[in-house]
Amino acid sequence: xxxxxxxxxxxxxxxxxxxxxxxxxxxxxxxxxxxxxxxxxxxxxxxxxxxxxxxxxxxxxxxxxxxxxxxxxxxxxxxxxxxxxxxxxxxxxxxxxxxxxxxxxxxxxxxxxxxxxxxxxxxxxxxxxxxxxxxxxxxxxxxxxxxxxxxxxxxxxxxxxxxxxxxxxxxxxxxxxxxxxxxxxxxxxxxxxxxxxxxxxxxxxxxxxxxxxxxxxxxxxxxxxxxxxxxxxxxxx
Amino acid sequence: xxxxxxxxxxxxxxxxxxxxxxxxxxxxxxxxxxxxxxxxxxxxxxxxxxxxxxxxxxxxxxxxxxxxxxxxxxxxxxxxxxxxxxxxxxxxxxxxxxxxxxxxxxxxxxxxxxxxxxxxxxxxxxxxxxxxxxxxxxxxxxxxxxxxxxxxxxxxxxxxxxxxxxxxxxxxxxxxxxxxxxxxxxxxxxxxxxxxxxxx
Numbered sequence: 001x002x003x004x005x006x007x008x009x010x011x012x013x014x015x016x017x018x019x020x021x022x023x024x025x026x027x028x029x030x031x032x033x034x035x036x037x038x039x040x041x042x043x044x045x046x047x048x049x050x051x052x053x054x055x056x057x058x059x060x061x062x063x064x065x066x067x068x069x070x071x072x073x074x075x076x077x078x079x080x081x082x083x084x085x086x087x088x089x090x091x092x093x094x095x096x097x098x099x100x101x102x103x104x105x106x107x108x109x110x111x112x113x114x115x116x117x118x119x120x121x122x123x124x125x126x127x128x129x130x131x132x133x134x135x136x137x138x139x140x141x142x143x144x145x146x147x148x149x150x151x152x153x154x155x156x157x158x159x160x161x162x163x164x165x166x167x168x169x170x171x172x173x174x175x176x177x178x179x180x181x182x183x184x185x186x187x188x189x190x191x192x193x194x195x196x197x198x199x200x201x202x203x204x205x206x207x208x209x210x211x212x213x214x215x216x217x218x219x220x221x222x223x224x225x226x227x228x229x230x231x232x233x234x235x236x237x
Numbered sequence: 238x239x240x241x242x243x244x245x246x247x248x249x250x251x252x253x254x255x256x257x258x259x260x261x262x263x264x265x266x267x268x269x270x271x272x273x274x275x276x277x278x279x280x281x282x283x284x285x286x287x288x289x290x291x292x293x294x295x296x297x298x299x300x301x302x303x304x305x306x307x308x309x310x311x312x313x314x315x316x317x318x319x320x321x322x323x324x325x326x327x328x329x330x331x332x333x334x335x336x337x338x339x340x341x342x343x344x345x346x347x348x349x350x351x352x353x354x355x356x357x358x359x360x361x362x363x364x365x366x367x368x369x370x371x372x373x374x375x376x377x378x379x380x381x382x383x384x385x386x387x388x389x390x391x392x393x394x395x396x397x398x399x400x401x402x403x404x405x406x407x408x409x410x411x412x413x414x415x416x417x418x419x420x421x422x423x424x425x426x427x428x429x430x431x432x433x434x435x436x437x
Contacts, residue, residue: 020398026379028286036295037282
C-alpha cells in the first residue's frame with residue numbers, strides 16, 4: 001500500500017498578503033464596534049432575553065429584578081414556597097369545610113335570586129386604540145428608537161387608505177421597529193406587507209418571548225421600501 | 238438610602254476581580270453580572286467585528302455571547318485554568334461560528350460571484366487608501382467573497398491572519414485538533430487563491 005506523505009505547503013507571500021488585506025477590509029470599523037458595544041439598552045435587552053429564554057428558577061436574579069420585586073425574590077427560596085403553598089391549601093380547605101357546615105339559613109329572596117337564570121350579558125367590546133402607535137411595546141426599545149419609528153409610522157399612516165372595519169382594526173400591534181438605518185424617513189415611501197414568521201424572530205429584535213412559544217407563528221407587518229429593503233417591522237396579535 | 242447602597246455596591250464591584258464577580262453572579266447578584274458585562278463587552282464586540290461588519294450583527298453577537306456565558310456561568314472553573322476573559326473569548330468565537338452558519342443558511346441562494354466591476358473596486362480599495370464611502374462598499378464586497386467560504390474555514394483563517402495566532406492556539410480555543418485547523422485554513426487559502434488568480 002502506498003504511503004501518502006504530506007509535503008509542507010510552500011509559503012505564498014502574495015496569497016498571504018491577499019488574505020490578510022481581505023480579512024482586514026472585511027472587518028467592522030472601530031466606530032461600528034464602539035457603537036455596538038455602547039448601544040443603548042444593550043444590557044436591558046440582554047436581561048430580557050435571559051428572562052425570556054430561561055426557566056424562572058434558573059435565573060434567580062433576573063426574576064427578582066424584572067418580575068417580582070424583592071419580596072417574592074426573597075421568597076423564591078423553595079422551602080418558603082412550599083410552606084406558603086401548603087398554608088394556602090390548608091386555609092382554603094378549612095374555609096370550604098366551614099362554609100359547608102355553617103347552619104345559617106340562606107334567605108328565600110337570595111335563594112330565588114340564585115335560582116333565576118341570569119340574563120345573558122355580552123361584554124362591551126374593548127375600546128379600540130386610536131392608532132397602532134398608541135399600543136404597548138417594550139418600553140426600552142420604544143425609548144431607544146422613538147425618532148425613526150415615529151417618522152416611519154407617520155409616513156405609513158398617511159399612505160394608508162381609511163380602514164374598513166376588518167379583522168385588522170381589532171388587532172393589537174407593537175410599534176414599528178426600524179430594521180435598518182433610514183435617513184430622511186419622511187421622504188421614503190413603501191408598502192406594508194403582512195407576513196407570518198416564527199415567534200423566535202422577535203428575539204432577534206430584543207423582544208422578550210416565552211420559551212414555550214418560540215415555535216409558534218406570529219403575524220407581522222413589514223414596511224418594504226421601493227428599493228425592496230425591509231425598513232421596519234411590527235408584530236401583530 | 239437605597240441609592241447610596243447601590244452606589245456603594247457598584248463601587249465595590251469595580252474593585253472586585255472577575256472570579257469574585259462570577260461567584261457573586263452565580264449567587265444571584267445582578268450587579269455583579271452587570272459589571273462583568275461592562276468590563277468585557279468591548280472585547281466581545283471587537284471579536285464580533287472581525288466576522289460581522291454591521292452594528293446590529295455585532296450587537297447580536299454581544300447579546301448571544303453574554304447569554305451563553307450566563308447559562309454556563311456555573312461551569313466556569315475560575316482563574317486556575319483560564320481567566321474569565323479567555324473563557325468568554327472562547328464562548329464569543331463559538332457564538333460567531335454559530336452566527337456565520339446561520340448567515341450561510343439564510344444567504345445560501347443569494348451568494349453569487351463578484352462581478353468584474355465589483356472585483357476591480359474591491360482590489361482598488363484593498364491596496365489603495367479608499368474614501369470612507371468606498372471603504373464601506375469594499376467591506377461589503379470583501380464579506381461577500383469571504384461568505385463563500387465554509388464558516389469553519391473562515392473562522393480559522395480569520396483567527397490565523399487577524400489575530401496572528403498559531404494553529405495550536407486556534408485549536409485550543411476552538412477545541413479542534415491541530416490537523417483540523419491546518420486542514421481548514423488550507424482549504425480556505427486554496428479557495429481564496431483561486432479567487433485571487435481570477436482577479437489578477
